Amino acid sequence: MKKGLCLFLFFVGVLPVIQAFMVKPPTDPKPPAWGFFAHQRINRLAVFTLPSEMITFYKFYIVYLTENAINPDARRYAVKGEAPRHFIDVDVYDHQYNDSAVYKMPRNWRDAVKKHTEDTLQAYGIVPWHINFMKYRLTKAFKNREATKILRLSAEIGHYIADANVPLHTTENYNGQLTNQKGIHGFWESRLPELYSDNYNYFVGKAKYIKKPQQTAWQAVINAHEALDSVLRFERELTKRFSADKKYTIDERNGSNIRTYSKKFSKAFHDKLAGQVERRMRASIKMVGDFWYTCWVDGGQPDLSKMLDKKYIEEERKRLEKERKEWREKQQQKKLKIRSHEAALQHQIHKLPHQGCCHAYARYYTYLRKKMQDSNKSLKR
Numbered sequence: 001m002k003k004g005l006c007l008f009l010f011f012v013g014v015l016p017v018i019q020a021f022m023v024k025p026p027t028d029p030k031p032p033a034w035g036f037f038a039h040q041r042i043n044r045l046a047v048f049t050l051p052s053e054m055i056t057f058y059k060f061y062i063v064y065l066t067e068n069a070i071n072p073d074a075r076r077y078a079v080k081g082e083a084p085r086h087f088i089d090v091d092v093y094d095h096q097y098n099d100s101a102v103y104k105m106p107r108n109w110r111d112a113v114k115k116h117t118e119d120t121l122q123a124y125g126i127v128p129w130h131i132n133f134m135k136y137r138l139t140k141a142f143k144n145r146e147a148t149k150i151l152r153l154s155a156e157i158g159h160y161i162a163d164a165n166v167p168l169h170t171t172e173n174y175n176g177q178l179t180n181q182k183g184i185h186g187f188w189e190s191r192l193p194e195l196y197s198d199n200y201n202y203f204v205g206k207a208k209y210i211k212k213p214q215q216t217a218w219q220a221v222i223n224a225h226e227a228l229d230s231v232l233r234f235e236r237e238l239t240k241r242f243s244a245d246k247k248y249t250i251d252e253r254n255g256s257n258i259r260t261y262s263k264k265f266s267k268a269f270h271d272k273l274a275g276q277v278e279r280r281m282r283a284s285i286k287m288v289g290d291f292w293y294t295c296w297v298d299g300g301q302p303d304l305s306k307m308l309d310k311k312y313i314e315e316e317r318k319r320l321e322k323e324r325k326e327w328r329e330k331q332q333q334k335k336l337k338i339r340s341h342e343a344a345l346q347h348q349i350h351k352l353p354h355q356g357c358c359h360a361y362a363r364y365y366t367y368l369r370k371k372m373q374d375s376n377k378s379l380k381r
């Protein structure tokens with residue numbers, strides 16, 4: 001638990017808070033949903049919702065499934081088309097639907113493309129459709145008895161499902177930047193879980209079969225979007241009651257002074273949200289388990305006990321190394337448009353040997369953190 005807490009403070013605490021207060025150019029990609037720790041915890045806990053025919057397999061690979069929950073975020077800056085898979089700005093479509101587009105947009109991808117064009121959909125995010133696409137791919141992997149693909153796609157669908165459950169990933173105002181609430185993304189997804197998520201109740205019951213996966217993915221977006229108003233409104237209301245010196249505090253972390261939301265302000269916000277972060281985490285865990293189970297059923301319920309072998313992890317390790325090499329090559333050929341500071345970060349992650357993703361990402365983010373600290377320092381007079 002101590003080790004977990006350490007990772008928690010690092011990934012969920014330090015980094016996102018630094019990110020939250022960085023001054024970013026307006027074209028910067030969106031921050032990743034959930035802190036890394038939360039993504040890992042969601043995948044890990046989803047394993048325990050599974051029936052006996054599946055749980056042995058998923059427990060056998062639980063470290064892989066946990067560590068690789070964050071892979072999709074790691075390639076956001078390297079793989080073309082990755083970023084929009086993590087969010088959907090449903091409110092940008094409101095004016096076309098006489099308000100509340102989230103209830104009215106086409107659920108089916110083809111219908112949505114017909115109505116809005118693919119370019120527009122990609123520009124404002126595709127998470128509910130991408131979950132359905134991942135569901136199709138994972139089902140196929142079960143059908144074909146492809147253990148490494150089952151592992152990879154299980155870890156990754158867990159990531160996208162968790163993202164779809166984050167209120168601030170359903171809006172154009174994803175970091176409060178349009179309402180003078182900049183930093184709220186990291187506040188909700190990282191600072192609050194940092195302070196409170198150890199006390200959440202994560203018992204969500206057994207995984208159930210999903211009859212309509214595409215609708216279910218959309219329902220997650222609807223639920224998240226319905227919670228958005230409270231997120232923004234409560235923070236705004238509390239800001240009126242807290243002077244700036246009470247709202248923020250300076251934390252010394254790793255030798256650097258970082259401005260972050262004070263514990264008092266965080267508690268007031270968390271109290272007002274009345275379990276919202278916990279509900280979104282619980283919903284994510286349940287939904288991940290439900291999707292894994294549904295894919296296995298639709299894939300013909302293969303006997304997973306025949307796929308318990310560490311060689312699959314080794315195969316996956318090799319694939320990941322190859323993938324990173326390809327990213328590096330693509331980047332060198334300048335096929336992908338990456339801004340200079342992102343390219344530097346990408347270079348770092350490509351250089352990392354695979355020592356288990358946790359180590360690799362820890363090193364990557366140590367570097368990232370230093371970059372951000374330097375950037376913070378240069379902002380101070």
Ligand SMILES: [Zn+2]
Nearest residue numbers: 032033086163
């Ligand atoms: Zn993400």
